[in-house]
Structures are given as structure tokens and as C-alpha cells.
Amino acid sequence: MNTFRTLHRSLLVLFAVVVIAIVTLIHFSVSKIVAEQSRAQQQSLSPAISLIVEQLLKPLHTSEALGRSTELVDLMSGDFIDEDAVFTSLERLENEFNLSFFIASETSRKLYNSDGSKLDLIEGEVSWYFKYRDYPEDAVADIGKWEDTHFYIDIKIRDDNGKFLGFFGVGKSLSSFLEVFDTYKREYGYDFLFVDGMGDIMLSSDPSLIASYSDFTNLSELPWYASLPLSVQSEQALNNRLVTIDQKDFLIAEVKLNQFDWTVFLLSPLQDRQTEISQGFIFSVVTLLVVIFSLFLLIYNLLYYFRKDMHPELIVRHTNRLPDKPEIESIYQSLLSEKKAVSLVMISIDDFSGISDTFGRNIADDALDKIVMYLADTVREQDILGRWSSDEFILLLPNTGPHEAFDIAQNLRHGIATLAPMPENTKLHITASFGISFTASTRGMNEVTAHAEDALYQAKRDGSNLVRMQLIE
Template structure:
């Protein structure tokens, strides 16, 4: 996974945790002033409510929305012909990274691809949800699916830069995966969650008898406490409606919150036979306000994510000219090699007499040479090797699990490929050469250290007349400046 995406994901979850903690702390302080110790105890009992919303509902939703903005995914979906293997591989990578099941429903191929490697043709008679969601005005669709093994699907519409509909990217979670989380809270605090969609179908609930079982989906209108509400209460227009009703002789407090991002409603059903009605009512109102503030804050953060991603990618992901990784990416990959305790070779490459090219043909030609030079170098490397632009006309290559002799052969092969390559610019053929410095560390501890050693070898290569490969074995003790005692490869 690219360095900048991991950085964005880490920052996102860190900010999410800070927001939840800050809002919860603010709520505790506010309630302690208004309703005293009893209300504070109630807050602690209902805190898991918005933890559940965050962990089980918002996390998959915002993960899907963040992934939906990835340029690599849009690019794959925007192809005239969808490569099924590449698409599944990308989804599998996302699934491993986020520990969720991902899928893509492609408008181009009319096929749904899953991270588990399976596919499903999008036939109107079998996959009705796709065509219904496609024609929906909403960009986010959440619904139940897969009758054999009920899942909740969070679908995000994808469009290209021309506004053309490309399909959906989404995540799914098994309905049963929510049950254990709900049961722990219900058994301890004695209240139920009920999530309903825009059709008033029950999507999620801590009451397992209300969950879909593949044969039927229960509706809000079937619930005894909902039937006890007045018609005005059943059709209330306010985002937070709190009413006290009697069900089978018990007082039940019903609190409602709108989850606008999904067009869902959340009901907290709280039996008051062991609690003081007024205290619980105040507390649930405060809790729902906290959830509302949290949703609003996350919504604002979601809007800001594309701008953060674009800015960070421009600065930290790739070199804008050659499209190679830059120093930041090289440093991150080096740390990965170090964690796995792999031996490592580094090669630093410098284009010979590049200044003359710029002075003679102009910087535009120089830029084209740099880009083509980068492609020639890449063609000589393995998939596990990493090449990046170090700066100017210098490039650094990292070769994991590679001994000194093999690294020298890679450098020599690359040098030969460069010297034999014809760089054609504006119908002009330019012959370029490059100098190479090779360094080896069985247990490298800093990227700068191994690159510094390679740079010393590169200096020897330049002193030897350029278009050559030198290694750190070619460096002997240097005499005073101007009279270096050198042994050349």
C-alpha cells in the first residue's frame, strides 16, 4: 500500500479517536453540572451506544468513502475493458489492509467483483439492488443482501472526471458480526438498538428476533412500542424525538436520531422499570446530541479528506516529473526492509554530463531524458526492487535480499543498457551514459548511511572517467585532497 495512503488512514483514525474522546468528555462534564452523579452514571452506561455507531456503522462507511476516492481504483473502473484479475487483486489488497470485505460493481462490465475472488453478473432479474441504487439520487446506499448469509452492504457511487457513472465500491459485513457487540451492551445496560432504513425496514437491532433471516425483513410498524405511539409521533419530523410510552404495563423511553449519511434512523428503546424516567430522558437526549455532533464532525472531516489526500500525495507520494517514488517513499520502504531484517544493497546512479544536455538542448529536453532514463533503469529491476528519484539527475535503487556480487551485476547490466540506449528527442538521437555507486549492508540501520556509502563509490566512478560501476570495495584509505589513492573496478 502506498506510503501516503497509510499515512492518511493513520491520521484519519487518530482524529476519529480524538473526536470521540473529546465529545464524550465534554458530555460527561456537561451532564455532571446539570443532573449530578446519577446522570453521570447514565452517561457511562450509554457511552457504548455511540461507540457501536462509530465502530460498526461509521467505520465501514467512511472507509468505503475514503477508498472510493483512490485514483488507482477510479482508473481501473474507468477502463474500457475491466481486467477482472487486477480488480480482484486490488480488492483483496484492500480487504487485507482494512480487515473488511470489499466489492466493486462495474457499470462497464456489468459484473460485481468481490475481495474473496468471486464474481457475480449484474443481471436485472437477480441483482435488483444495483439498478435500484444506480437510479437513486443518493451517492451512499446501505442495504441488506445475500439471503443465504445476510450481509449489510455500504455502497458508494463512483463517477469519473466527466461525471459518468462507473459503478459502486463498497464494503460488507455479516449481519451476525453485529450480534455479539449488541448482546454485551444489552445484557449490561438493558436497552435495545433499532436501526431502520428509509423504507422503515429494520436493518440492525440488538434484539435478534428482529433481524432479517433470509425469508423476511421486519418493519418498524410491526414493533409493539411503535404501535403505542400516536400518529403524530410516528411521523415526527424532528431529528431528535423522545417519547415515553407504555408497553405491556412498562414505561419505555423511545429516542430517535437521524443518520443522514445513510438515510437511516436510530431508535434507542429504554425500559424504565429500573430507572428514573426524568434522569434517563435527559441522558438519552444528551447522548443523541453527542451522536449528532459526532456525525456532523465526521461529515466535515469526510469532505476535507480529498483535499488532504491530494495535497499529501503531491508532496509525499511520487516525484511529479519521473513518476518514480521520491525520498519519502524510499525511506518508508527502507523501514519495511529493516523490520524484516533483510540484507540490503543500495545503488546510486548519476547521469553523466547531464548539465551539458540542459545547457545545449534546454531543460525541456533534459526533463524528457530524465523520464526515459528512469524507464530504462526500471526495466532492469525485479518487482521487489525499489527505485526512486533522489534529486536532480540522481536515482537510488534499493535491492532487498541481494548480495554484493548480484548488486554489482545489476548495476553493470543497467549501465550497459543506458549506454546502448538511443534517447530520441525531437528527431535527435542522444547517447547517454551513467555512473553507478554500489553499497552493501547486512543490517542497515539508516537509509542515509547506506546511500552515503554508495555515494562515495559513485564519486570514485566519476573520478575514474564516468560510465562505470564502482563499489564500496573500490574505496581505500584516501591520502590528502588531490592525491587520493584509489583502486578502480
């Protein structure tokens, strides 16, 4: 019985460990999924930010830095513009930075391009110059030159007194953007939309959305955008919004370009994101299953160990599996070899033969089983219960003095006498008599059991359902 109690507690501890492990691993799995989702989000944004910096911000910063140069201010100030000097400077800048540059002079009202071309800035024919000249911003992004559509960054140039001298800037052919966008789309699988504050699409990885002859596509013209709630459309609040385009799901990430008052929308295919996140989730689940399987293997092996290496003193709830005389004698010798004092209690069912004759052998055996079950559940962990004869049991109480043993026996006797009647025969009342002996030195078991049996017989003679004790002098 003691070992079974230990086993029971071990199983409870293992169950608690399994529950804690499952909760911990579920928490780990959720954290892993969130981390994987964040990593996928970061992974998708990093190339986009790199593209924005390389294709937009770098030309902007280049033009801003060059626009503050004394050389450029000198070229654009004064009452006369030296066109040869202007074209020479622009050609040199184009060769040095591999970008197309231009100067729009307020003095001459002409536009000079680094390819050697020039254009008269006539109000009503060249609208951008006069429109942006009155803008409060010093840097403007625009689309123009429709025969070969270009993206332009216009920087206002002023002299030391703040007088407006014109525009200096950089231009890039949209065909070069489309090539870069196509490369990114093939490598990372997502689309770009560069949208101004009015909702017009300035740049896109979709060639069909690129402006043509000042005819811009507005976000509101896109079917997937038109299907969004009006509150979302009015604020252009698309970050982390899930949309369906051509029966495919896309997750939108949003990057603000405050330099141009633009917003970049990154449309990432959800299937690719799901694949990346699913891989992290599958890894976590597999880890969880491996840990749970390992814990259950441990439980199985523990059960197998207890079954295989069960000591003779294990108490079970059936009389035919209690330790017999030879096993009890072996345990008794082991206790004495460990120099343990032992109280020995003999237990006999009162009038067992009468019970068997009156109620039948099966009822009598059931009564024995019931008493064994009670004793096994009641004795202490260190106590050893065994079968001595057909209707007698023996109980070894290690490190227990005779008077303590007497109290234990009294409790057991009272417990047996007050057991609930057996359901199949409520008239059967069971009692037991107890005989106690004790030894604190090396003595043969026969000597100790002889005194315990004498005490047991005395209990029977005195009327049964009693406890008697006979110590060795």
C-alpha cells in the first residue's frame, strides 16, 4: 500500500508537470507565432524601405545638398543666365550621380535639362512651374514629361536674401522605376502603391496604374479600395488591412513619406505570410508533441517499474495478493538487520468459520477482501500488512513501541467493527480481535509471533472484538 501511495503521488506530480509543460509550450508557441508574424512583417518592410531610400530619398537628399551649393546659386542669380555654364554643370552632375538633373530659371524663364534640351516656361503651357512656385513647400515631387514619363523632385533655390531664383531638381524615368518594382515583385512577391494626399497614385509596381499624360489613377477607382468602409477610405487608414484582389488575399503595410506628403502602401500576399508563420507554428507544435510524448513515456516507464519491481510488502486490495508467511518473515529479518524496533500485531476475523457456514464461502471471502481494503487504506506508509492464515493477518509496525501499537490496533479494531454492512447481505456484522507483541532486539520471528498469538487468543477468550498485548520478558 505504501508503494501505491507513492505511485499515486508520483502520478499527480507528473500530471502537474504535464499541465505546466503544455501551458508553457502553448505560451511559447503563441509567442513564437507572434514573433514570426512580426519577423515576416519586418522582412517584408525592410526591402520596401530600402527601395524607398534608394529610389526616392537618395535623389531628394542629393538634390537638396546640391541645391545649397554656391556654384548653383551663382549660376541662377544675376540678370543674365550663362546657358553654356548651366549645361556644363548639369552634364557633369548627370555623369557623376547617374541621374537626370534640371534647372528651371526664374530669370530666363527657361528649363534646362542635363541631356542638353531646354524648354520655355510659358504660363498656361507649363503648369507645374507656376503651380509649385507658389507652394509653401521647398521640395515637391511630381510626375511629368509625358512623352517619356518622369518622376521629378523639385527643390526651390533662393539667394542669400531669400529671393526665389527658380527650381533645381532631379528626374528619373518611370521605366526605370518599373524595372526596379518588377525586380522586387519577383523577388519578394508584393506590390507598391505611392499615393499623394489627394489619393492619386503617383508610382506603382502595376504598369496599368502609372499616370499617362497627366491622367492619374485615384485609389477610389480601384475595386478593392472602393469595397472598404467609407471611414477607412476617408482617412486612407489601410495599415494591417486585409483586402482581396483578384480572389487573392493581401495584407497592407503602410509607410509615410512626409518629405513628399505621400503614403506608400505595400501589398503583401497573405499566402506567403501564412507559409512563413505556419512554419514557425508547426515547429512549436512538434516541440510540444515531443515533450508531451516524452512525459507520457516517463509515466509509462514509471508504471512499468512499479509493476516489475514491486516489493513484497506492497499492499493491494485483494487477500490473495498480500505477502505470505515466507515474505513476511523476510521483511521481518530485514527490519531487524536495520536495527529497527518492531511491534507485531496478529489480526483474526471473529467467528470466520461461522460466517462461512452461515452465509457461504463467497460471502466470507468478500468479507475478507473488505477488511483488507480497509486495513490497506488505513495503516501508515511504513507499515507492512500480510496474510498469516485463512482468517488471520499480520501487521508489522517498524519503529513503533507497544503502547503506540496498542492505540493503532484499537483504532483498526473500531474501524472494522463500524464498517458499513455489505450491500449483498446487510445482516452480516464483522469484527476482529488483535494480539500485540514487541521486540527491540534481534529475536526470531517465531518467538515474537508466539507472544502475539497468545495475546490474540486471550482477546478471543475475553469475548472477541478486543485488543490484547503480551510482551516478551
